[in-house]
Amino acid sequence: MPNDPASSDEALGMGRPIDRRDFLNGIAVAAGAAGGGFLGGTSAWAGATPWPQDRPDYDPPTLTGLRGSHAGSFEAAHRLRDGDFWAGREAPQDTGEAYDLIVVGAGISGLSAAHFYRQAMPNARILILDNHDDFGGHAKRNEFHLGGKLHLLNGGTLMIDSPRPYSAVAGGLLQALGIDPVALSAACDRNQLYPSLGLQHAVFFDKETFGADRLVAGAPAPYYGQGGSWRAFLAKTPLSPAVRADIERIEIGKVDYMPGLTSEVKKDRLSRMSYRDYLLKVAKVDPAVAAFYQTHTQGEWGVGIDAVSALDCWGFAMPGFAGLELEAGPAPRMSYTPAGYVQGGSYTFHFPDGNATIARLLVRELVPGAVPGHDCRDVVTAKVDYGRLDRPEGPVRIRLSSICVRARNLGDPASPRGVQVAYARGEGVFMVTAKACVLASWNMMIPYLCPEMPPAQKAALHKVVKTPLVYTSVALRDWTAFHKLGVSSVSAPGGYHTSFRLNWPVDIGDHAAERSPDRPILVHMTRTPCHPGLSEEEQNRAGRAELLTTPFETFEREIRDQLGRTLAGGGFDPARDITAITVNRWPHGYAPEWNALWQPVLPLEQQPNVIGRARFGHIAIANSDAGAAAYTDCAIDQAHRAVGELLAL
Ligand SMILES: Cc1cc2nc3c(=O)[nH]c(=O)nc-3n(C[C@H](O)[C@H](O)[C@H](O)COP(=O)(O)OP(=O)(O)OC[C@H]3O[C@@H](n4cnc5c(N)ncnc54)[C@H](O)[C@@H]3O)c2cc1C
The missing domain is CATH 3.50.50.60 (FAD/NAD(P)-binding domain)
Structure with a gap:
């Protein structure tokens, strides 16, 4: 939004002295290493100057700025x-x-x-x-000290969660470390905190993609996990009546779009078409419907619905399949292991x-x-x-x-x-x-x-082409804007970051979730640099190149602009309210998984x-x-x- 005064660098607060110590330090560490020719650790043959990890103030989780694959690491x-x-x-x-x-x-x-x-x-x-x-x-761990309190977020691997049950080996290791995910979930997750404050999931419709900037709270179940009717939610969006009707049909309709075929044949066809093609060519929805769903798969798989099979999306509980009466059974990507298919997901817990x-x-x-x-x-x-x-x-x-x-x-x-x-x-x-x-x-x-x-x-x-993605941690002065808007998390199908949310509320040990909206908090944002139209592998290569060449300032400007536009109705001021930013960029992120759209099933x-x-x-x-x-x-x-x-x- 270059000509919009609200998006000027000054209004966004680009010059503000936020905490980005690491951005400087990350380079300083590399430069210090280059100049000093330090030897390793505190081994007997090491020189007099300690290597950075041996310095008393060495504390990488507290570094901010461009992290993940940081300068000097690659x-x-x-x-x-x-x-x-x-x-x-x-x-x-x-x-x-x-x-x-x-x-x-x-x-x-x-x-x-x-x-x-x-x-x-x-x-x-x-x-x-x-x-x-x-x-x-x-x-990786992102650690912030805000208003005298420790705030934590994951800089990458989010939680114990797998589409397969943990094996005896992996589960055994958790047990050996004293981790019981089931007991921890029951005792420590504070999932009801935000709903108890009246905060819900919302979708931000941006004017570039949907014609108008609008934040609509209360996105309904099942995908967003909240109550309310789709019709009432859609009525508040800037979408046309035809698009709304199509989304409602996909969400709650029970249409068999593949009549006369057995479940097995349907599944086979669905495994060889993208979810986008399923929506557009089989369910015959308006193209704007595909834009609404485009980014739904990005968090899980790092690519949008153009690069994931419809069958995987069925396995991922995406809508539009209720009338097909598919027999229960594995969806390829969710349950495929080198040794075959395994059903059932793992226990989950987020530290x-x-x-x-x-x-x-x-x-x-x-x-x-x-x-x-x-x-x-x-x-x-x-x-x-x-x-x-x-x-x-x-x-x-x-x-x-x-x-x-x-x-x-x-x-x-x-x-x-x-x-x-x-x-x-x-x-x-x-x-x-x-x-x-x-x-x-x-x-x-x-x-x-x-x-x-x-x-x-x-x-x-x-x-091996890994999936690039970015997890951004943003420290805010307070979360009164979220509170006023009744929002705890946002999907942004057209956004630079395609989703963001208030930190997960978890009470564990001496760590307590933030409960008061007028206190500082962390926001977690996710970006997957996709290039729709290419194969998954080509998208990953292009996204990786993009991440390695995007400077911190670009991320910062996009973050400020996105949070400012999305939360404007709650009085959010990016120049005033953002106090620190850590961009965890992972040009080599998720391990590549088998994708039914491009790869054969091999022994x-x-x-x-x-x-x-x-x-x-x-x-x-x-x-x-x-x-x-x-x-x-x-x-x-x-x-x-x-x-x-x-x-x-
Ligand atoms: C943003 C993100 C979110 C994720 N969320 C989840 C989640 O919620 N749940 C889940 O189960 N999984 C998640 N994952 C997947 C995650 O990759 C795995 O769970 C797991 O952490 C991978 O561990 P690893 O040791 O195999 O690989 P890595 O964690 O990648 O570790 C390999 C290490 O080797 C280093 N290395 C590479 N080459 C060299 C070299 N030549 N010399 C020295 N060191 C080298 C790398 O830099 C890296 O530090 C996520 C991944 C990403 C990127």
């Missing part, structure tokens, strides 16, 4: 991909460090791999490397920092003393002592801001003597050795780390993730990529499999 990987990383470099500096196991990737998969390995080999010495300045991988709590509990167990406390409640407010993560005396060491650039079997991969791993930290490249290695890192990078892998395996790994041994994850000498491959499912249970299961492969040697 550049070496891109140079490796482009073939110019090693040009003109001296051989890696040998640290002399030797471990039983090196794990690349301190996400939930890598941390779980260390857990499983130590379970089998209690005296094992393990080094965990990660390219980010914090551990957790996608399971205030999402699954970062799982990562923090794993670190507490692996590095005694680093995360104070005793259970999954006190860990929520515990402050990590990062200085303890990489101590020479520790049996498990976690080395941050250290990107693996090489993993090599020593000797013939058929019977290696061990593994040599090189990692870049600052301007230096360092070498460590181990008996074995688990690559729990993003699988598409493995061919660059292990160029001597068999060509078919490298080709399979090159096929297990021909699936790219299965070919790609084969053990290579003493190097085993974990990460959720290896299981082709973007969920925490998958990350844990894959860690268990990878460790099992090494222990069987």
Whole structure:
């Protein structure tokens, strides 16, 4: 809205001194590393200057600005991909460090791999490397201190939740960490807080997409989970009567749009057409109806309804299928595992920092003393002592801001003597050795780390295209505008962020949800940089490029404009009310999953993730990529499999 005075930089508050310390610090860390040539951790051979993670004030969850794949975390990987990383470099500096196991990737998969390995080999010495300045991988924590109170949000992995039940292995790990999702949900979720204040879900219709800016609260069940009639809700929207009638037909109608076909044939056809095509060509709705539903699938799958099968959308409880009388049974994407179909979802629970709590509990167990406390409640407010993560005396060491650039079997991969791993930290490249290695890192990078892998395996790994997405955390001075408007969460089909909501109200340990609208709060916003019209994979590639080239200022302006326009009726002033912004950008986000629209059903041994994850000498491959499912249970299961492969040697 460039010519709208309300959208001028001044009105939006672009010049305001919000907290974006990390935006500067993220670069400062990288620059400091470059200039200082720091060596690793507090190991005996380290130089006098401590590495940032050893500094007493090191606290990455509190950093704001551009986070997720932050500056300094990915550049070496891109140079490796482009073939110019090693040009003109001296051989890696040998640290002399030797471990039983090196794990690349301190996400939930890598941390779980260390857990499983130590379970089998209690005296094992393990080094965990990660390219980010914090551990957790996608399971990152955003921490704010607002008005004297701790406020938390997930910077990535939102919650314990999977379309499949957690396996005995993944569920067993949660249990070992003291997490009982069912008991926690019953005791800690405060789902009734916002409804008790009269706040509901709303849809924001923007003028660019729907002809007028309008916020309409009270979107009905079942999709939005609230009462009220569709007719009453739609009557308040700027949609034309024909479009409203079509949406009502899709939502509550019981029309069989595929008469005369069996459930099996219907399902087969639905699995090979997008939901968008189903709406437009089979249910024959007005094109504006497709715009209304376009972004419904983006949170779950990172792409819109043009790139997801209608059958998956049926499995995801999207509307429009009631009259088809489809037999109960699996929908492909929701329940597909490399081994076949599994039905039924998992238990769910959202910790205030999402699954970062799982990562923090794993670190507490692996590095005694680093995360104070005793259970999954006190860990929520515990402050990590990062200085303890990489101590020479520790049996498990976690080395941050250290990107693996090489993993090599020593000797013939058929019977290696061990593994040599090189990692870049600052301007230096360092070498460590181990008996074995688990690559729990993003699988598409493995061919660059292990160029001597068999060509078919490298080709399979090159096929991994992760889904880009952005989780933004915005700190607000108060939430009186939400309160006045009677809104707690908003879907914005035409918005830069396609949804946002007040922080999840969870009381756990010493952490209590904010209850008073005149107090500060965090807002969670989701953006998926989709490019409708392309295949899912092409959309993901284009979205990734977009995220890597979008400066923080663009995100900030869009956030201010969107919140300002959406909440204007409640008196929201973006210049006054926004006090801090953290943009967690994930150019390499969700693990790629099987998509019925573009991919054939293949036998297990021909699936790219299965070919790609084969053990290579003493190097085993974990990460959720290896299981082709973007969920925490998958990350844990894959860690268990990878460790099992090494222990069987
Ligand atoms: C925004 C977002 C929301 C999500 N929400 C959920 C959710 O609600 N529930 C759920 O179950 N799942 C969710 N997921 C999926 C999530 O990916 C998995 O649940 C899980 O956290 C993945 O763990 P991982 O260890 O396999 O991978 P990651 O978390 O990606 O960890 C891998 C780590 O390895 C690092 N790495 C990569 N290459 C190298 C290298 N060469 N050297 C050193 N380190 C390297 C990466 O940077 C990363 O830190 C979400 C994902 C995203 C992006």
